[in-house]
Amino acid sequence: MQAALTHTGRSLLALYFLYPGIMKFVAWDRGVTLMETHGMVMVPILLALAGIIQIGASICLLINKQVVLCALALAGMVLIINVSLHDFWNVYEGVNTQHELQNFVKNLGIFAGLLLLAAMNMKSSTD
Numbered sequence: 001m002q003a004a005l006t007h008t009g010r011s012l013l014a015l016y017f018l019y020p021g022i023m024k025f026v027a028w029d030r031g032v033t034l035m036e037t038h039g040m041v042m043v044p045i046l047l048a049l050a051g052i053i054q055i056g057a058s059i060c061l062l063i064n065k066q067v068v069l070c071a072l073a074l075a076g077m078v079l080i081i082n083v084s085l086h087d088f089w090n091v092y093e094g095v096n097t098q099h100e101l102q103n104f105v106k107n108l109g110i111f112a113g114l115l116l117l118a119a120m121n122m123k124s125s126t127d
Helices: 002-026 028-037 043-062 067-085 097-121
Strands: none
Touching: 002 028, 002 043, 002 067, 002 097, 028 043, 028 067, 043 067, 067 097
16 A cells, blocks of 8 residues: 555656646746746746756656655755745736745645655665
């Protein structure tokens, strides 16, 4: 039962990042506009890097390879995205601060899940 739950959770987390990773390239202009609205710099480089990390890490999670590294990389991305793009404490034209607060809190839950996934896949020092 534990193996099935772990596999399901890992796969769902992977899918959560795979689709947005692909969409970063499919809907490039939308991503650029979002990032520029929030005052980010080096937008094309960061957008491409985010897409590559999300797609690569998702595939690794799906095939159960480099789980700790990928979960921690995605967790780091979630924190950066939360502070940069879901900054509900700032006001931007056309951006709903309540929606950004909801995304911020939701992402904290995803961050927690990624940390748990990494921790569950670490080899203990007694192994």
